Amino acid sequence: MKTILVTGGAGFIGSHTTLELLNAGYNVVVMDNLRNSKEEALRRVEDLTGKSVTFHKVDLLDVEGMTRLFTEYSFDGVIHFAGLKAVGESVENPLLYYQNNLIGTINLCDVMGKASVKNMVFSSSATVYGDPQTNPIPEDSPVTFVNPYGFTKLNIEYMLRDLQRAEPEWNIASLRYFNPVGAHKSGEIGEDPSGIPNNLMPFITQVAVGKREKLNVFGGDYPTPDGTAIRDYIHVVDLSVGHLKALEKLETDPGMVTYNLGTGKGSSVLDLIKAFEKATGIEINYEITDRRPGDAVQCYADPTKAENELGWRAERDLETMCRDAWNWQKKNPDGFPSDRV
Ligand code: UD1
Numbered sequence: 001m002k003t004i005l006v007t008g009g010a011g012f013i014g015s016h017t018t019l020e021l022l023n024a025g026y027n028v029v030v031m032d033n034l035r036n037s038k039e040e041a042l043r044r045v046e047d048l049t050g051k052s053v054t055f056h057k058v059d060l061l062d063v064e065g066m067t068r069l070f071t072e073y074s075f076d077g078v079i080h081f082a083g084l085k086a087v088g089e090s091v092e093n094p095l096l097y098y099q100n101n102l103i104g105t106i107n108l109c110d111v112m113g114k115a116s117v118k119n120m121v122f123s124s125s126a127t128v129y130g131d132p133q134t135n136p137i138p139e140d141s142p143v144t145f146v147n148p149y150g151f152t153k154l155n156i157e158y159m160l161r162d163l164q165r166a167e168p169e170w171n172i173a174s175l176r177y178f179n180p181v182g183a184h185k186s187g188e189i190g191e192d193p194s195g196i197p198n199n200l201m202p203f204i205t206q207v208a209v210g211k212r213e214k215l216n217v218f219g220g221d222y223p224t225p226d227g228t229a230i231r232d233y234i235h236v237v238d239l240s241v242g243h244l245k246a247l248e249k250l251e252t253d254p255g256m257v258t259y260n261l262g263t264g265k266g267s268s269v270l271d272l273i274k275a276f277e278k279a280t281g282i283e284i285n286y287e288i289t290d291r292r293p294g295d296a297v298q299c300y301a302d303p304t305k306a307e308n309e310l311g312w313r314a315e316r317d318l319e320t321m322c323r324d325a326w327n328w329q330k331k332n333p334d335g336f337p338s339d340r341v
Helices: 012-023 041-050 063-072 087-092 095-115 148-166 200-208 236-250 269-280 304-310 318-330
Strands: 003-007 027-033 055-058 077-080 119-125 171-177 178-181 215-218 233-235 256-261 287-289
Touching: 003 012, 012 027, 012 041, 012 077, 012 236, 027 063, 027 148, 055 304, 077 095, 077 171, 077 236, 087 095, 087 148, 095 119, 095 148, 119 148, 148 171, 148 178, 148 256, 171 236, 178 200, 178 236, 200 215, 200 318, 215 233, 215 269, 233 236, 233 318, 256 318, 269 318
Parallel strands: 003 027, 003 077, 027 055, 077 119, 119 171, 171 256, 178 233, 215 287
Antiparallel strands: none
């Protein structure tokens, strides 16, 4: 049985991927600092799968703690989710992002290399495409960054590429996520942002559940059919399955590979609101306001490469994403309960 280390495995995408890994028969060790996640997510993953997850509260900046983990277990690969991801916070506190995301990943790679564990799946982001000139976006499109968060994602990709060039025995898959939303169909695990959500779907579900009065739609004058910005929303379960396919790909010694994980379908903010209303029967109170600085007009994937090389394709539609996100929010209006101490 293969043993995988999942960094950030208690988070939104991490917990869903841990569940898929367990269901596929992997042994999973989760390492998470619980800064933006709760251990309760993993307890629920255990309940849903009937399997156990080994959890260690270790930070990427704790080299000794990580080294201990790599001594204790014999990992076949690492899925590296751990990192900070709030754009605004990264602008206010860039060093925090450079330290956690960049230094943290350098530490992880260093510890992995010393333990001769050289298979990694990395959580990158469509943020590396900035405000793309053409859509759908293939992987060889120009890349850039517009904020410290995006800088860290792009530079980790460069760092991993250089590492793999220098030491060809490494196999690394960098997965560029589009907009992950939705939740496991049970409604037991889902996205649990702290404070006011930055992202659209959790904001919509919090309006629906009555925690927020109204949604601000950032910009109604974009050059798009309905004037609102277009994104590629992808169900978190589809995204998680993509990680398992990427792990399988690493077994073929591909070196450094990069894949878009998106549906290939662009949806506007108003499309998402309409899909949510249709899926749930709940009307969303919204108002069109100014654009949010730094937002792209439109951004959706060309997922052909992942389809051809991983045999992966997103299957769940926008309404399913909305229904599942709502099911999670409704069952857990305040997110996960705080961890017992
Ligand atoms: C954002 C980040 C991106 C990051 C991703 C995952 C920015 C500029 N980009 O992507 O770097 O990789 O999250 O965490 O923050 N919207 C509203 N009202 C809201 C919230 C969002 O209208 O209250 C709109 C946005 O303007 C955008 C769309 O909804 O057009 C999606 O926004 P969001 O969910 O924040 O994702 P991105 O901005 O695409």
